[in-house]
Amino acid sequence: MVDGLVRAIGSGAFLADDLAVTFGVLFSAIWGISALYALVTVPSDERGRLFAYFVPAAVGGIGVAFAADAVSFYLCFALMALPSWGLVTHPRTAEAHRAGTAYLGVTVLGEALLLAALMLLAAEAKSIHLAELRGALAAAEHAGVAFALVVAAFGLKLGAIGASGALPLTYGTAPAGAASALAGATVKVGVLGLLRLLPLGEVVPDGWGAAVIVLGLLTAFGAAALGVLTTTPKAVLGYSSASQMGLVLIGIGAGLADPAAGSWAIAAAVAYSVHHGLAKATLFLGEDVVRHATGHFRRLALAALVLPALALVGAPLTSGFVAKYALKHAVHDAAGALPHLAGTLLSWAAVGTALLMLRFFVLLMQEPVDQGAGTVGGAAAPRRAAAVLWASMLALVAGAAWLWPAGWAADAAHSAFDPTSLFAATWPGLVALAAALLARRLARGAVRLREGIVPPGDLVAGATRVVSAWLAPVPAPVIAGGRTRATGLPRMLLEAEGFWTVWAVAAGVFVVVAVVLVLVAA
Amino acid sequence: MRDRERLLAPVPVLVALATLAVVTRAVLSLPRSAEGLYGPVAEAAARAGISNRVTAVLLDFRGYDTLLEIAVLMLATVAVLSLREDPRQLYRRLSERATPVLAALTRILVPLAFVVSVHLVWIGSSQPGGAFQAAAVLGATGILLSLSGYARPQWVGRTAMRSILAVGLLTFIGIAVLAMVAGGALLEYPEGTRKTLMLVIESLLTLSIGASLASLFLSSASGDSERDGR
Amino acid sequence: MTVWLPVLLPVLVGVTTFLLGETRERLRVLVNLAGAVLSSGVVIALVVRAYDGAVAGSSVEMLPGLALSLEADLLGLLFSAVATVLWAVTLVYAFGYMAHAENRARFFGFFALCIASANGVALSADLLGLFVFYELLTLATYPLVVHSGTDEALVAGRRYLYYALSGGAALLLGVVWLYAIAGTVPFTPGGALGAVAGRTGELRAIFALLAGGFGVKAALVGLHRWLPGAMVAPAPVSALLHAVAVVKAGAFGMVRLVNEVYGPELATSLGVAQPLAAIAAITILFGSIVALRQDDIKRRLAYSTIAQLSYITLGVALCSPLAAVGAVAHLAHHAVMKITMFFSAGSLAETHHIKRLSALDGVGHLMPATMASFAAASFGLAGIPPFAGFFSKWPLGAGAAESGQVWATLLFVTSGALAVGYLAPFLVRAVRPAAAAREPGAESDPRMLWPIVIVGALSLVLGLLAGVPGSPLDWAARAVAPSYAGWSPW
Amino acid sequence: MSTTVLYPLLGAALFALGVWGLLARKHLIHKVIAANFLGSGVFLVLIGLAGRTAGADPDPVPLAMVLTGIVVTVALTALALALIKRYYSATGLDTLEPAEEAEQ
Amino acid sequence: MNLVAHLPVIVIMMPLIGASIAFVAGPRRAPLVTVATAVLTIAPVAWLGARVLAEGPTRYEIGGWGGPLGIVLVADGLSAAFLGLVAIVGLGVTLYATGYYRVATGSRPGPGHGLYWTLWLFMWSSLNALLLTGDVFNVYVCLELVGLSAVALVTLAEGAEPLRAAMRYLFASILGAMTYLLGVALLYAATGVLDMRMLADSLGPSVAAETGLALMVAALLLKTALVPMHFWLPTAHAAAPSPVSAALSALVVKGSFFVTLRLFLDVMPAGYLGGADVLIGVLGAVAIVWGSIQALLQERIKLLVAYSTVAQVGYLFLLFPLARHGGEVLSAALLGVLVHALAHAFAKSSMFLAAGVTLKRFGHDRIADLPGTARRAPVIAATFALAGVTMMGLPPSGGFGAKWLIASAALASGEWWWAAVVLVGGLLASAYMFRLLAVFMAAPGGRPLPVGGVRTLRTEWVPLALAAASFLLVLAVPLVTRLAEASAVVAQAGGVVP
Secondary structure (H helix, E strand, O other): OHHHHHHHHHHOOEOOOHHHHHHHHHHHHHHHHHHHHHHHHOOHHHHHHHHHHHHHHHHHHHHHHHEOEHHHHHHHHHHHHHHHHHHHOOOOOHHHHHHHHHHHHHHHHHHHHHHHHHHHHHHHHOOOEHHHHHHHHHHOOOHHHHHHHHHHHHHHHHOOOOOOOHHHHHHHHOOHHHHHHHHHHHHHHHHHHHHHHOOOOOOOOOOHHHHHHHHHHHHHHHHHHHHHHEOOHHHHHHHHHHHHHHHHHHHHHHHHHOHHHHHHHHHHHHHHHHHHHHHHHHHHHHHHHHHHOOHHHHHHHHHHHHHHHHHHHOOOOOHHHHHHHHHHHHHHHOOOHHHHHHHHHHHHHHHHHHHHHHHHHHHHHHOOOOOOOOOOOOOHHHHHHHHHHHHHHHHHHHHHOOOOOOOHHHHHHHHOOOHHHHHHHHHHHHHHHHHHHHHHHHOOOOHHHHHOOEOOOHHHHHHHHHHHHHOOOEOOOOOOOOOOOOOOHHHHHHHHHHHHOOHHHHHHHHHHHHHHHHHHHO | OHHHHHHHOOHHHHHHHHHHHHHHHHHHHOOOOOOOOHHHHHHHHHHHOOOOHHHHHHHHHOHHHHHHHHHHHHHHHHHHHHHOOOHHHHHHHHHHHOOHHHHHHHHHHHHHHHHHHHHHHHHOOOOOOOHHHHHHHHHHHHHHHHHOOOOOHHHHHOHHHHHHHHHHHHHHHHHHHHHHHOOOOOOOOOOOOHHHHHHHHHHHHHHHHHHHHHHHHHHHOOOOOOOOOO | OHHHHHHHHHHHHHHHHHHHOOOOHHHHHHHHHHHHHHHHHHHHHHHHHHHOOOOOEEEEEEEOOEEEEEEOOHHHHHHHHHHHHHHHHHHHHHHHHOOOOOOHHHHHHHHHHHHHHHHHHHHEOEHHHHHHHHHHHHHHHHHHHOOOOOHHHHHHHHHHHHHHHHHHHHHHHHHHHHHHHHOOOEOOOOOOOOOOOOOHHHHHHHHHHHHHHHHHHOOOOOOOOHHHHHHHOOHHHHHHHHHHHHHHHHHHHHHHHHHHHHOHHHHHHHOOHHHHHHHHHHHHHHHHHHHHOEOEHHHHHHHHHHHHHHHHHHHHHOOOHHHHHHHHHHHHHHHHHHHHHHHHHHHHHHHHOOOEHHHOOOHHHHOHHHHHHHHHHHHHHOOOOOOOOHHHHHHHHHHHHHOOOHHHHHHHHHHHHHHHHHHHHHHHHHHOOOOOOOOOOOOOOHHHHHHHHHHHHHHHHHHHHHHOEOEHHHHHHHHHHHHOOOOOOO | OOHHHHHHHHHHHHHHHHHHHHHHOOEHHHHHHHHHHHHHHHHHHHHHHHOOOOOOOOOHHHHHHHHHHHHHHHHHHHHHHHHHHHHHHHHOOOEOOOOHHHOO | OOHHHHHHHHHHHHHHHHHHHHHHHOOOOHHHHHHHHHHHHHHHHHHHHHHHHHHOOEEEEHHHOOOOOOOEEEEOHHHHHHHHHHHHHHHHHHHHHHHHHHHHHOOOOOHHHHOHHHHHHHHHHHHHHHHHEOEHHHHHHHHHHHHHHHHHHHOOOOOHHHHHHHHHHHHHHHHHHHHHHHHHHHHHHHHOOOEHHHHHHHOOOOHHHHHHHHHHHHHHHHHOOOOOOOOHHHHHHHHOOHHHHHHHHHHHHHHHHHHHHHHHHHHOOOOOOOOHHHHHHHHHHHHHHHHHHHHHHOOEHHHHHHHHHHHHHHHHOOHHHHHOOOHHHHHHHHHHHHHHHHHHHHHHHHHHHHHHHHHHHHOOOEHHHOOOHHHHOHHHHHHHHHHHHHHHOOOOOHHHHHHHHHHHHHHHHOOHHHHHHHHHHHHHHHHHHHHHHHHHHOOOOOOOOOOOOOOOHHHHHHHHHHHHHHHHHHHHHHHHHHHHHHOHHHHHOOOOOO
């Protein structure tokens, strides 16, 4: 076991199974384009500092897809997560540092849970290869604990309910390129982790599947609710990521609940990861382009943004529709009441996402034009390049639906044309539109409602503030030396000795001792 | 301290009574008659040819005790000598008191005392007498001489005086070691020589002890010197 | 006979340093460095021999029926190698750090004596020898703690003595009692108390005494208060002694006690291992949490040491083979990482008079190399691969899980998180733009910088080379394997 | 109550008196006298017990011990007196502990 | 005449003759004579030790009169060890005194009109006599000799304080001696024998004999200053000139302890005095604690060291309660006490000599006002450090060996509390020793810098040598073991197997 652990490091056990290739391609695409975008938009003096953190994060982010054993996985996971702190705190404002601390806290906790899970499983499987760990999970002596640890570790990464505040915090302050990478790639590592470790499609102690589904549902709807009420466009996108990941959790939960639905669950998770990754990255880049654009270019950009938004909602002919198709199949195949309930709720989740997208557009339009160096009017060259990069992302998102490698994707696309699924895909959007219009009229007066009442990061930000207040460093205690005069007990002892050595007493004591000795001897 | 004084007043009496009780109990428990070492001493003394058994025990059987005893006396003398203050002041005060009557008395008494001490040493082996009694007489003559001004106190520090003081112990050790060289154990006088050797020891001892007693008196008779502790 | 060299050589160096007096600087440097390098050479030679099974041993008759015997087994050599090699590095650092301090002859003399006693603790073949050198270590360290002579140092020294000597007394009582009922107890992997295993009551009391005695230097909670106080000593002392030699002697004692005196089976059957594990766990949490709140840099590192030391105690007390391997490996890894941190703290204090965390802003730009090494050590301490710390934390956690004590795995992991908690502020502040105006580019004195960089790099290299035979992890595996019947690390 | 019991008891009484004197009396000369009492008490015990022999004259060994004891006591007394004289000339005190009000 | 047979006598007579010659030779040549005598005495002592190791205990009948009449000198392992101790420490003190007094009094060699040397040699010879005598009455005479010379030596210091201390010491020794003599009188009356070996054979359950022996033991305890009868020691040892206090603490105290050892082990059968030996053990334990606490509170170095003697003497008396168990426990405890006596003597004498030099160089020995001595007088600081380690009983010093043996004997005998007392004593000792060392290590800071003084080789290096001896004593333990085995009592108990 030790040498196994040891030899693994030496050889750096990495492999390229199909899961690794898919995620590898996805991650390298997103990290690549984000890097280029950041290169173009970030002013040159800060560029050195940004890329000092960006490069290791990118290497970790891509490497993690190919890791085959626990140590390499954990190594890449850490290599991706810790430098990202630098990306979050790049603008060096007080708010950025607070967000950085919160991010660090959540990440470290996530890593700790992951490490614990890996250790447990490694001890159980007597080896450190992920495949064997995955096999050992179900039958492990402390299976429950291990399962909880795995779900918690990757749940934190996905922004599951409770921690969903972490995502908006992370993306709020990161520069555009970095935010798109973080939102697009690093979140998906959570999904990859779950796929690597959870034995989808195998017999699993009952209750696990249900738990994940419930978690997924709560996350989907909770995050959506928070997203609608939050204040900044990037925060809305953060919450929407959390909500989308909730859907993925539902899929995985279904896969766990019923082995039959295992293959579809994996397909759904992968599809969602790819679709959401691309769409969310585009949205973030788009948000930045829009903020820096003016006049008709701004209107054109806004219009273009509608495409990824629609994809997220799962409109027909978009990658979202394909992913949702796979998710529906996973949910339907799984037996049991809970999966079916989840199936019906899926469409309502789409409503949530649509509402989020509307909220996003509303907030984005209110954003003042950022006169910063990157405005279209100003140094035109970098902005134009940024726009071109963004356009390429748009193309990817649009094309994703068609050039999907997986076999089943073809009949998914065809199903777009039969009326029932067409209707199923569009009604959530319409309902969301109606609800939004109604809300605007009702809350005309309440400016605050428009402003949003939930600060980005809600629970997590609050916890960080409390902890850092408690951690206010305590100065070292100063030790006062100095002599102590003989008072109290010492004085008493000295006087006792003084009395003792008075001649009469002393000699008397000697004779008494002599007499006592004689008596004792008798 | 006042109340502590009253509290402790009866303690010495109680302690003394306790000692008395303990010793009495021991004495009363002893058998009424016990031979002790009377027999063996009598027989050994007869064999060694010494009539006075106590002298035999003192000088022969437990001679080592006597040797150490002489060492004690000499040590005391040395100690008192080390305690004496500056001898010069001593001389001035003593000589002032010398009166003609005292001088005349000294001239008569000293030779007489000398003869008496020699006699005492000689009869010591058979009747009560011996080194210590003779030394006492010699000591007294020494004091008389210094009081009458003939002997000066600062002589005490002199080499001559010191050698007289030491000669007693040195000869005793010398003879003891000689006995060893002559084949026996320490203090094992060779046959027949016991009487003469004992006499030699006795006489030199008398000289030393007499000098010691005199110097004990002289070195501390410093009169009322000022109280400057040195 | 060579087994005595690692102990006698430093003593020789120490005595000559005393005799050389204060002024002959160059000669002192020469003698100390030569001594250190020579001792390291000897230790490494012993290691090579021990690797292929030849265990050298020799003993000297001290009291009738009681001999002071040394033995160069792998476990002992690991600690001895750590102490001796790091001594050489610390010497270079100390020459820089103490460049303008006074009483240097006395300092370097006692420094060498400390290493001699540490080697003695490492290489002794039985409890008596361990105790003798354990007490000598206290004696040799005291003058270093009170080196500056200020009132604060004296108070810290006094407290150090109270703890160390009462620990020593408990240890003596334990050892005497054990020798009274079990005769001389040589260290035998897997336990040496088979004959008297029946007398459970006495054995439990003796274990408590011995664990208490070692616990003082291993800074278990309650017995730890002397360590933060001892930070008043000069940096090389805090670095080598209070991170490597002295505190590790306590932890090393625990390893010997559980693995080679009582043996894991007897320790668990007597039910003494679990309470020890509990105390160690509490210490880990206590140390980490208190470390979070310390503003003074060295005190924060001291509390971190308290926590990390109990990794070793807990690892051994779990009585699981893999955890024990992790514990012994951690003994070496932690030494390297913590010494880097103390070196950096010392150099910060010496070059920029920064002693408090809050004054640390922007120091990363001023002393890039120092802070880089510090960062490497911090990542290692937090147990992040590929740094060395991960490769002792992983076996610890996995070992705990393997023996069914999952709570221990969770504890190791949370304390790793807490470690990030109390180490991140260093890096976060170092990277910030320099707040106050500071002399630009004043990196520490080269004699201080090179040791920092070397041990910093070592924290990474030991991690990367964890697989290579001869690395601390592999070394620990071979040292611990015999204590667990039928378990092999491969 | 034959003499072999009476004299030792008298000796014991003398010894007790000596102990009392040494403890109770403050003046140094009194203490030296008490010390001599101690000595003579012991010697009386020795001689008294020596007389228990059946024959006319007593057992010689205790007698020799007494003789040696006397010489030793003389030596001790001489030193004590010289010391008291020197102590007096140095401090003007004639007791061991100075009078209460003077010090402490 | 084969010299070897007369070794015990030579060992006693040599210093006695030396004393007389030194007395006659006068103040100027006395130091030379004394050094010569010291060197000449060491040779026979060593030779005697070798002979005892080779042929076991020997008896020497003085005047050829064996049996009850004559006095017999007994030289066994114990006495050889103590003689060796007296010789080595004696030589050290003599060398130190030659340096110490030349420095102190310029031309005038030594106080008391140059009689220091004679008194010192008298004390040496009386100690040798005391260690070799096998006759109970002869012990009385030797005790008187030792007491007298000790008192005389104490008076040699300047000022009034030594005189009062000497006075108290004198009265205490008179009271002790007379009680001892009374004890001998009763013992002789009961048994009719004075020789120790014959006493051992003829000791019956007679009240007089028990009372006699009890009184003798009480007197010896007073002379060894076992608490509560320690009142005379601190003032006397602190007030005396430092070479004298070194001799007093290291040797004189051990002399009377040696006789107690003889009485308990060779003369009286086990448990003869009933609970007396346990009572003595308890007093020993009290002595350790009380002495150490008092030492902790003292302001002056010499008083601290004197009270430390009171404490360390307590260890010696822990032997008696353990001796009851006989056999293995007795031999281990006896060896432990023997090693402790040696280690303590070396350490204590080195500390007093070092204190003397401190007094000479800094003008005072108030602990609080001696900061930074380690920097100004490193040799003195090193001496106190080494001696301190032995007092604390930290390994690998001789003190540790003693504590280990006593503790393991106690544990083996089942009376574990004696082991606890030994450990507590060690801790308390470290308390007062480190208090002293801490001040030495302190930076001079604002406090007044001590006055510099003349440094001579002898006064500095002799204390260090003695301290080193106490430290390295552990290497000599095998030799001491064989000496202990050569003692009569251990031979009966079947050798030393701790």
